[in-house]
Amino acid sequence: MAQSSQIKTTQAAGAPRLPDQAQTLALAKEVLRLESSEINALAQRLDHRFSEAVSLILECKGRVVVSGMGKSGHIGGKIASTLASTGTPAFFMHPAEASHGDLGMITAGDVVIALSNSGESDEILAIIPPLKRLGASIIAITGNDASSLAKAADVHLSAHVSKEACPLGLAPTSSTTVALALGDALALCVLDLRDFTAEDFARSHPGGSLGRRLLVRVVDLMRVGDGVPYVQAQAGLAEALLEMSRKGLGLTAIVDAEHKPIGVFTDGDLRRAFEQNVNVMTSKIADVMHTSPSTIHQDQLAITAVELMEQRKIHGLLVIDDAGCLVGALNMHDLLLAKVV
Known part of the structure; x- marks a missing residue:
């Protein structure tokens, strides 16, 4: 009986609280305020390294390969998708799979964008030496300028945030938003320098409404x-x-x-x-x-x-x-x- 009672108590403790509308809206607004302030801070500190990263992508003779673990991986997938749909051949490569054969997809003419908030992700760091031996260029996006990944990269872009929007300060929130915004900025600057047009965009989206409007005759x-x-x-x-x-x-x-x-x-x-x-x-x-x-x-x-x-x-x-x-x-x-x- 004692054991059964203990189980019920544990389950009750994990039950969600009833929502308080005012508190919920206040927290939501604070999350959005924090994340937008971190993006504003990012915009203020962009420097020549961003231009160098854009140049690497523009001069890339192969493809842009984006890689990251966990939440950084999800952000990396979106960045690769945005690049591909805006005129830059790109794909996402899982770093753990890369160590087990997928590095064969990389050539000397490729540019690798590696994402890690800490800059110390084991799976990412493990593939940096072989990537360098292959002759690929590396752009790192991390939240730690002094990290191993930042030091190993040809170009490091800081995605540092002063505070995560998570009330516990644990879940990647502000940091992933900033990394995603940085990837969007890279893709759109490259788009602009390529003179990429709406018609070019439509050719990558033949199944979408824009593609039908701009391509179907x-x-x-x-x-x-x-x-x-x-x-x-x-x-x-x-x-x-x-x-x-x-x-x-x-x-x-x-x-x-x-x-x-x-x-x-x-x-x-x-x-x-x-x-x-x-x-x-x-x-x-x-x-x-x-x-x-x-x-x-x-x-x-x-x-x-x-x-x-x-x-x-x-x-x-x-x-x-x-x-x-x-x-x-x-x-x-x-x-x-x-x-x-």
Whole structure:
């Protein structure tokens, strides 16, 4: 019985307190204040060593390899990802795995960014000598200027903080935030010096919304061949309606002898024709078509097609080539399916 009672007491002691809203908000604000103040302090003490680190990355003939243990490793993974997505080939290498074969991924032309708050992480220090023998350059990010890692590096960047945001002063908080901000600063300075553009960023993110907006062109989405609705200028309205129905785009192009669009007829035009008692069986399409069809070149961005449709309050476009000939068609539904909108 005594043993059972002791177990219950221990469990109760570890139970969380009921949250006090005022105290919770006060602590949250203090955490954010402390971490932001440490980043501000970092900005004030940046010096020539930061520029040297940027130069090492810019001049790198291989890849940037980021490594760190524990929380530093998680931060390192984010830094490697940011570098890779902003024009600098980079990847994360776990230091413990590096000692068991992954060092084979490193070449003499690589730059290694090694993170350790103490600068004394055994797993990191163990790979520094072989990295140097391979001829890789080393940028260290530590919170201790006098650490073994700081002294061994080609360039040391200080991520020192005066206080962790953790109420116990134990969990890496301010220190990891500062290291992450330092990595972001490196990546974005390199981005700027490479004249990296939004289009370059999109090429690394083809599956994201930015990639779709900046990379997908009309030619990638348009209906082609038998999927393009069109009739000749001398066709009757009934023939045009059959073409619209077969192709399911809600419109049909009217083309001349050179296959250049000279008009368009849409579902909306059909409704207006009925309201005006137009005889479907006897009317010619040339009598009821719009003579200024909205077109877009096949090489234009798909997002431009969206903008044109929105500006003109239409739901479809005819696609032309350099000669002005009809080569395709698309509607808003096609753009929605491609997630351009």
